[in-house]
Amino acid sequence: MTAGAHTRRVSELLGGLMDGHRASLGRALTLVESTHPSDMTDAAALLDACLKHCGTARSMAITGVPGAGKSTLVDELGMGLIESGHRVAVLAVDPSSLRTGGSVLGDKTRMERLSRSGHAFIRPSPTRGTLGGVAAHTRRSMILCAAAGYDRVLVETVGVGQSEVAVASMVQCVLLVLLAGAGDGLQGIKRGILEVPDIVAFNKSDAVHRNDQDRSIRHTHDAMHMLRPDVNVPVVGVSAVTGDGLQRLAAEVTACLEQTPKPFMPDATSLFHESTTQLISHALQQGEGPFRPLLEAARDRLHDDTDDGPWSAAAWFYNQLNTELGGRR
Structure with a gap:
């Protein structure tokens, strides 16, 4: 071309x-x-x-335990935003197989109303091994969606784990979705993930006794207050099936998106560093460009008589790279 x-x-x-x-x-x-x-x-x-x-676009991540009904909740919240006059883009991130690299990409089928709306755009996207609950290109996809006139960009992320906190740096609002009545609502959830949500929703409240739901909400609210005493994080019980609690949750989401002091995108310098890091990481993984000779030499050190282990070989590569770059200044 x-x-x-x-x-x-x-x-x-x-x-x-x-x-x-x-x-x-x-x-x-x-x-x-x-x-x-x-x-x-x-x-x-x-x-x-x-x-x-990007105009006045706003962004929100929806993360939560598997099976908590994130996609169904996104469908309801997204339609509510559309009814309020917004255009909604959903970036549904699916986990990739570590063996094949493939992913199911089935979230779109669980967003029945949004998938039929002319004011919504849904893009399933595989992580391809990226940590942080997001795909490597999520930030770039958000920019394109905003430029295309979708002023509400929702990112549905993969599960809940320590690495999922990375998504908080990409969006203006984080909604954590938990299962109502699933024993200890905080069991298995790392402290890191509890430090990032702006809103917590206990979904599928229709499937549990009201007392169990209230107990889960109370325990979570107390835990959030201990971790972040200076922030009032709303904890809401909802049912995407019956509609209970959805109106309050929608109001909390709207308030979070409209009142956030965070910009839709960080400054140019931050984006430059993020993009550079991703490109260098890709080049290293693929063994491309100027990295190839040094990478091959470093790998050879693992198999010759230098007695280098993997960390020593990696340190040698880093030092050689520093030397080469320093010599070009």
Whole structure:
């Protein structure tokens, strides 16, 4: 593809996004997910252009234990936002198989009403091994969705674990979804994840006795107060099936999104460092470019008579890289 063709591709995609074309958004998302060198260059140009057109977009992550009904709750909350005049994009992150790299990508089927709405856009996305409950390209996808006119971007993340706290740095509001009546509501949940939510919802409250739900809410509220005494985190019991508690939860979500002091995107310097880190990590994993000779030499040290173990070989690689970069200053 010639330089002119690359420029036209970026220009056409940007124009399509500005006009709110869903097909253009789909193609743009595919472009930023690609690891082909020419695609990565075009994606970078497109993202830089889109960053100026995020407008008044707001973002929220929905994370929680498996089986808590996150997708069904997203469906209800998303429709409520649409009825309030917003356009909603959902980035549903699915875990990838460590063996095959594949993922189920089935969340869209559980968002029946949103998937039929002309004011919603749903994009299932595999993590491909990325920690943090988000895919490596989640931030970039959020920018594209906002530029396409979706002013409410919802990120449904993978499960609950220590690494899921990374999503908090990407969004303006975090909703933690737990199962009502599942014994100790905090059992198995790491302290780190309790330090990030702005709202906690106990879903499927229709399936448990009211006393059990109230006990779970009370225990969670007390735990949140101990961990974050200076922040009042709402804890709400809801049922996506019966609709109980949804109105209050929707009000809490709206208040969080409208009152947050956090910007939709961090400053340019932060985005630069994040992007650079991702690109270097990708190059290291693939053994590409200027890293290849040093990586091969470092791997050779594992199998020759230097007695280097994996950490020593990695330290040698790092020191050699520092030496090379220092010599080019």
